[in-house]
Amino acid sequence: MRWLASFALLFLCSSALSWAQLSSSPSTGPLPGASGSASPSPSATWEKLDDLLSRLESSAEDSSEDSRRLKASLEDARSRLTELSTRLSESATRASELSSSLALCERSLELSEASLKQARAAASRRDAELWIWRGAAALGIVTGAVGLGFGLAHAAH
Numbered sequence: 001m002r003w004l005a006s007f008a009l010l011f012l013c014s015s016a017l018s019w020a021q022l023s024s025s026p027s028t029g030p031l032p033g034a035s036g037s038a039s040p041s042p043s044a045t046w047e048k049l050d051d052l053l054s055r056l057e058s059s060a061e062d063s064s065e066d067s068r069r070l071k072a073s074l075e076d077a078r079s080r081l082t083e084l085s086t087r088l089s090e091s092a093t094r095a096s097e098l099s100s101s102l103a104l105c106e107r108s109l110e111l112s113e114a115s116l117k118q119a120r121a122a123a124s125r126r127d128a129e130l131w132i133w134r135g136a137a138a139l140g141i142v143t144g145a146v147g148l149g150f151g152l153a154h155a156a157h
Contacts, residue, residue, distance in 0.1 A: 005056045005059075005060045012049065
């Protein structure tokens with residue numbers, strides 16, 4: 001930052017010298033506001049240079065303060081970015097764990113559905129077998145009753 005201020009001061013000094021040479025050359029007329037003399041007094045030029053130097057120093061201080069604020073903001077942003085990156089990494093890990101857990105739950109659900117289908121099929125077979133046994137028992141009772149009836153009727157003759 002100081003080299004910039006030095007460069008600007010050097011530029012202003014060389015501009016002031018050029019301006020002083022131009023104003024003292026015979027081809028130019030008196031400057032507006034100059035009273036009787038063709039060039040301003042050296043003390044006025046040095047006062048202007050001092051004023052310019054003061055302004056440059058003030059601007060450099062302001063710029064330095066702005067740089068400090070910007071640096072603090074950048075450091076704050078960097079720490080927030082690091083924090084967010086850590087949180088993102090943790091979230092990605094959690095998402096991976098949840099995805100694995102979901103896959104296990106999905107497989108467990110598939111197995112449960114298959115087991116339920118098998119249980120329903122077994123219950124249907126059991127119900128069918130029960131109806132068959134009931135039918136066979138009823139048929140046996142009816143056949144026995146008919147046989148007994150014929151036997152009694154035959155014995156009565």
